[in-house]
Amino acid sequence: MLKRIYHANATVGLDESHFFRVLPGESLTSFVDGELRWYLHNNELVMQGQDNIGGYWYFHNLSLGNYRISFTYRNSTQSELNKLFLPIVIENLWAGKVTTPLVEFWLVN
Numbered sequence: 001m002l003k004r005i006y007h008a009n010a011t012v013g014l015d016e017s018h019f020f021r022v023l024p025g026e027s028l029t030s031f032v033d034g035e036l037r038w039y040l041h042n043n044e045l046v047m048q049g050q051d052n053i054g055g056y057w058y059f060h061n062l063s064l065g066n067y068r069i070s071f072t073y074r075n076s077t078q079s080e081l082n083k084l085f086l087p088i089v090i091e092n093l094w095a096g097k098v099t100t101p102l103v104e105f106w107l108v109n
Contacts, residue, residue, distance in 0.1 A: 008055040018053055019093070032071060036062070036107075045107075064109055068102040 022028045034049030034057075045062040059069075074097040 005058045005060070006055060008053070062107060064107050066104065066106050068104045070100050070102045072097060072099045074098075 020028055020030065032049060034047055037046050037048060038044070039046060044060060047059040047062060048057065050056050075093075075095055
């Protein structure tokens, strides 16, 4: 297991373009943009990326080897989400959890 951190240090003005529109029975493919970065100050390899609403995610202490990664998208109830996104109210917003399939990658020398 890798140490994972997620944080947001700014808020982005949300609008409907920040959300995926998928109807029941449909599927959606989305890509997570990330990069590997070497931090000299603490001699550490980190995989990191940014989401589209001002948040950042990091996986710390990577080394040579095989990895499998998956992302989980989870949101709360309709009313909790609308409180979060005020003044925007989005009707019929799905509440639940979905996990992407595992993707395997290798870090080699």
